[in-house]
Amino acid sequence: MRNHIKEEFEYRKIIESAATIADLDFERCAFGGGVIMQEADDPAYQLVVRTVSLRKCKVGNVVLYGVRFEDVTVDTLSHSKPIELEACVCSHVVLRGKLGAVRFSPAVEDDSRAVLAPAAAKLYEDVDWALDITEAEFSDIEIWDVPGHLVKRDPETQFLVHKSAAAAADVDALPEYAQILVERAAEAPYDTSVLAAPIRSKDFEEALDAFRKLRDLGIAE
Structure with missing residues (x-):
């Protein structure tokens, strides 16, 4: 695990057909923003972010497309623009603490959705839980692309x-x-x-x- 504390990172684009970003821990770091997205629609979801945690970090504009997130924790994140997760797949992703607007949505383009949606559904068949938002405080939240029964939630405020x-x-x-x-x-x-x-x-x-x-x-x- 590589630890980063109070570091600053410039805007960066990661546009790959297959890549793994793994074993990273960020605490009180600032990110200028960036892009993590599939180069072409890949039903194998080989662009993976795994075993990554962020605590009390700040990010600029972020684009996330077709990413498979596994064992990721985000605890308190400052961001002025919505975090958009388009056609992404989650397994053991925890969001907690104070966050801004977060949106999980299917691929916008019909052709992309035809490739990625059935592939994501197949991946979710082997996931015991996808997303935990029980301790998250959002300014806005939309979850349209994660099976609801795989979301851990607070039944008092999350339905x-x-x-x-x-x-x-x-x-x-x-x-x-x-x-x-x-x-x-x-x-x-x-x-x-x-x-x-x-x-x-x-x-x-x-x-x-x-x-x-x-x-x-x-x-x-």
């Missing part, structure tokens, strides 16, 4: 939604805050999704009330 229940819901009768989210859950690639109330957002109470209403209606649990 599991089944795709079938979302598809059957009368969206117009739902709280306004939840309407678009339920529609997206009905179209998500997996049978379950997680809706988490963003603790660090001014809309936290509104979101929490809306998600509790979904639970009362049997749409969330």
